[in-house]
Amino acid sequence: MALLFLDDAYLKSCEAVVTGVREDGAILTDRTCFYATSGGQPGDTGHFERADGGRIEIVGTVTGETKQQVLHIPALGQPMPAIGDRLIMHLDWERRLKLMRMHTACHLLSVVCPFPITGASVSEDDSRVDFDMAETIDKAEVTEKLMQLVRADHPVSIEWIADADLDANPGLVKSKNVRPPRGTGRLRLVCIGEASSVDSQPCGGTHVRSTAEVGEIHIGKIEKKGKENRRFRIRFGAAPD
Template sequence: MKALFADDAYLSTCEATVTGIREDGGIELDQTCFYATSGGQPGDTGFFERADGTRIRIEGTINGATKAEIIHLPAADQPAPDIGETVTLHIDWDRRYKLMRLHTACHLLSVVCPYPITGASIAEDDARVDFDMSETIDKAEVTEKLMALVEANHPVYIEWISEEEFEANPDIVKSKNVRPPRGLGRMRLVCIGDQATVDSQPCGGTHVSETAEVGQIHIGKIEKKGRENRRFRIRFGEMPA
């Protein structure tokens, strides 16, 4: 299974060959542009187009036993393709692009708030990031700093490093509880800024190519979740007056 999204987050369609059908109906392919649920980012939805023009609606994408296995979950009433059949994949681009914008926004928030991350989750219209911190911080101030990074239009790009390089610099991981998958021989970094001057951290998710694409965002709420845990909610649009 070749995960095409890992190198090109803007690939919204591709052709693939069906390699397997699981007992639960999950479809396996030789390659895919559909992102599988991981790291707080939901898996892609969309449809497969068959040679005769009919469609198989995909309502979710998940990993199998390992990250290398990507399973496409059809809706309950959809037909099953044949093993060996070639299908054209179409992701729900509007949904994916919102997730990409918010995922990049989460990385920018981790720059503004340089604390260990204890959790994160991304939805279509907002995202949350939990930090191990006890400080009180003003959401308007955080929003201002976030938008400064967005408007600076820093490049966002992917780099691959070896596991040995990661071992030599383990502090690039900001998550307190989750470690990057090991045993693959290499690790994917999402870098922001020329020569990663703004940020660089292991991440398998999809991102925009420059920070200006994030658009107008604001911190909608900062919640206290325990003595040393704060939950920040990122939302699209300007901060309400």
């Protein structure tokens, strides 16, 4: 299956051919612009447009037997396509763009707080990143540093490297508990800044093209989750007075 979002996160629709329909109703296609739930980012929603103009509402997307297989989950009661049917996939773009902005914001937070990441979850309005850190930190200071990166309008790009390149640069991995998936011989880096001057780390998620597109964000709260674990919550908009 060709995962088109890996190279173009701004692809809102695409044509595809149905390659399978599972007993549980999940639809497989030869290509997709729908991101599947993974790495803390939820899967895309939207609809499929059939050749006769009918719609198949898609309420979620998950990975199949491998990360290279995306299962599109239809809403209950939807008409099922047949293998070989041609469809046009349409993302819920407003939702996807919010997730792209939030996911990029999480990367920026890992720059401002250079500690091992112990967990993360991206959502449309309130995301979290957990860090292995013991000391306290001022959320207003973190917010200001985040907004400095946003206002700088750094470019965000994708680079592919070989597995061996990651082995030679293990510091690229910021997660303490999760290692990047292997098996294809190459890994995808999300790079921020010219020549990765701000950040570079393995990630299969979707991101905006520049930090300015993230928009105004702030740290809503910092929670203590154990002796050496802090949870930072990122929210859109200006920090409340």
